[in-house]
Amino acid sequence: MRDVFYDTTTALLDEDPRTALVVADISASAFDDAHRRHPDRVFNVGIREQLMAGVAGGLALTGMRPILHSYAPFLIDRAYEQIKLDFGHQDTGAVLVSIGASYDAAAEGYTHQSPGDVALLDTLDGWTVHVPGHRDEVPELLRSAARTDERVYVRLSVQENSRSHRNGSVLRRDGSPVVVAVGPMLDPVLAATREMAVTVLYVNTPRPLDPAALRELVTGEIVLVEPYAAGTSAHLVSEALRDRPHRSLHLGAGRAEVRRYGTWRDHARVHGLDAAGLQRSIADFLSA
Secondary structure (H helix, E strand, C coil): CHHHHHHHHHHHHHHCCCEEEEECCCCHHHHHHHHHHCCCCEEECCCCHHHHHHHHHHHHHCCCEEEEEEEHHHHHHCCHHHHHHHHHHCCCCEEEEEECCCCCCHHHCHHHCCCCHHHHHCCCCCEEEECCCCHHHHHHHHHHHHCCCCEEEEECCCCCCCCCCCCCCEEECCCCCEEEEEHHHHHHHHHHCCCCCCEEEEECCCECCCHHHHHHHCCCEEEEEEEEECCCCHHHHHHHCCCCCCEEEEEEECCCCCCCCCCHHHHHHHCCCCHHHHHHHHHHHHHC
């Protein structure tokens, strides 16, 4: 996904004079050629993520369409106040593109992990969030974001599904319950529910979460599996189904810090987000 982001952003810089890119050292070398061609629209501010957001906010005020990029904890957690003020309060837009996801960079330690990034953006108004589940989904999501003036977050990951799907695709329709898989959670969900009679809905744009799709499919029980903090979308599911009885289970990264390093697969297993862990959680929920 990261390489596709480089290629698509470079093409956008060549095609659209309104596009600008602001980075904070991370991935800067990938855009050396783009910087040589567009020195007035490609900026590396150094290891200053708050400044990256401020510069992008200023560019947006002039009518530019800035794309910001870094690891999720640096882009969202560290620069949260500037995101709140320089985009939200100023009512400007930008495209924030992160790598690292919740624990892709587990070997780098907790400084490079951000399971709470989407929950943080949920405290702000007007953010669209894309969580592609496959690299082939990235260009369309990024290009559509670049064509608007909205506030958009694109969350990239090294974990991906075996193939791409459109947002809102129903991969299996076998009655209640409905299991909603967000982004790269689809393949583990399909493996976990292989022998269960469930309907599987795929979502790569969880903000806004489509209430009509939930209301059409959910008749009693819903399981939402997200690649970030467990329960992040619970309030949206509750709102969408507020007038009908339902039972819900929300699976995602746990709140307890995993203090070992390892790989993202190790962390997924500890958080119960691998196929075996999901199978246990969903089966326990359905049998309760």
